[in-house]
Amino acid sequence: MNEDMLEDQARLVALLREEGWDVTDVELSAYDSPWEDSNDPEATITLTARKPYEDDAERDEEESDGTGDDNPFRIK
Secondary structure (H helix, E strand, C coil): CCHHHHHHHHHHHHHHHHCCCEEEEEEEEEEECCCCCCCCEEEEEEEEEECCCCCHHHHHHHHCCCCCCCCCCCCC
8 A cells, every 4th residue: 555545545534524524434445456457556445424414394493583383382
């Protein structure tokens, strides 16, 4: 495994984190390609990340000021 592969992996993780993702697992596999005749190694990076999304109904409720809500079970 060479330094370029590790730098690329770190850059991809940083990009995901910048977008609000929580990276939970990273796997880097380095290998010689069975399809190429060159001696240059290849890599596969598998990233597992999670990002919670707010429910549309919850977001709408937070954004509204409560006017026009005729739900008799809602505490105001």
